[in-house]
Every structure is written in structure tokens, then in C-alpha cells.
Amino acid sequence: MALVDTNVISELLRRAPDAQVVRWFEQARDVAVSVVTVDEIVFGLTRRAMHPLRERFDAFLAAAQVLEIDARVARRAGELRGSLAARGIVRAQPDMLIAATAQVHALTLVTRNVRDFEHCGIAVMNPFGV
Numbered sequence: 001m002a003l004v005d006t007n008v009i010s011e012l013l014r015r016a017p018d019a020q021v022v023r024w025f026e027q028a029r030d031v032a033v034s035v036v037t038v039d040e041i042v043f044g045l046t047r048r049a050m051h052p053l054r055e056r057f058d059a060f061l062a063a064a065q066v067l068e069i070d071a072r073v074a075r076r077a078g079e080l081r082g083s084l085a086a087r088g089i090v091r092a093q094p095d096m097l098i099a100a101t102a103q104v105h106a107l108t109l110v111t112r113n114v115r116d117f118e119h120c121g122i123a124v125m126n127p128f129g130v
Contacts, residue, residue, distance in 0.1 A: 001030040003067070003102045005111035006040045008127060009033070009060065013041075013053050024110070024127035031110075032065040034101045036094045067101050076100035080120055089119060096120075 011021045025031075038061070045054045069077075077093070077100035084091050091099075095113075099120040102109040108123040117124050 001032055001065070001105075001107055002028055002110045002125070003098070003105070003107040004031050004033050004037070004064070005098060005109060005113065006037045007112045008110050009037065009041055009057070010044070011112075011128075012060070013056055018128055020129070021127045028110075030065070031063075032067050032105070032107060033061070034098045035066060035068050036097045036101075038066060040094070067105060069097055069101070073097065073100045073104050076104055084119060087119075091116065091120075 008021060008025075011017050012025055041057055042054075044050075045057060067073075074097070077096040080099055080103075081091055081093065081096040084096075095116050098109065099117050099122055101107075102122045103120070108125050109117060110125050110127055111117065112126055112128050114124050114126050
């Protein structure tokens with residue numbers, strides 16, 4: 001199972017998504033998303049009143065497993081962000097919550113933003129470069 005980041009879902013919702021991302025998604029067996037990604041996508045679609053895309057996103061969610069932030073994920077995110085900050089590496093809280101979700105559930109994170117997840121101890125895959 002793969003944890004799909006916000007930027008990959010956004011790409012899949014485009015009118016003409018990147019062919020490599022579509023090919024990866026068609027071959028993916030099981031996908032999961034973080035509740036952080038749900039928040040980010042719904043925020044963007046609501047802010048721009050993109051109701052048809054919201055329906056497509058809801059259909060995507062119906063086929064995906066949505067992983068919540070529990071105490072283990074929150075604790076791991078804080079540890080990741082704190083240990084990186086101690087080394088002078090600043091990371092955003094939403095990204096660390098997503099990284100911690102991938103780590104706690106032993107999932108590969110599928111994202112275009114590979115650099116945002118360096119030094120997090122998780123497997124990362126960029127479907128744009130497949």
C-alpha cells in the first residue's frame with residue numbers, strides 16, 4: 001500500500017493529468033491518504049468553489065483508505081520535526097504529520113515533493129519521474 005501525497009491527488013484531478021502519474025495510479029493496488037491530505041484538498045476545492053472536482057475527489061476517497069492522526073503518529077511527527085530542527089532543517093508540520101503516517105504504517109510515500117521528506121526515514125517515490 002502507498003500513501004498518496006496531496007500533490008499527486010491534485011495532479012490526478014486535473015483535466016489533463018501527467019501521463020506518468022496516471023500510469024502509476026492505474027497500476028497501484030491499494031492507496032491510502034492522510035487526513036492532512038484530505039484537509040488540504042478539500043480546502044483548495046472549497047476555496048475555489050470547484051464542485052465537480054469535489055465529487056471526483058469524494059469518489060477517489062471512497063476507494064482509498066483514509067489514515068487518521070493518532071497519538072503514535074502525532075508523537076512520531078513531533079520527534080521527526082524536532083530532530084530535524086535540531087540539525088537546522090526546517091520542515092512544515094503538515095509534511096511531518098504525513099511523513100509520520102507513512103512511517104508508523106510502514107508505507108511508501110508517493111509525492112512529487114521528494115525533498116520535503118528527505119531525512120525522515122521513509123521510502124519515497126516520485127510518480128512524475130516513473
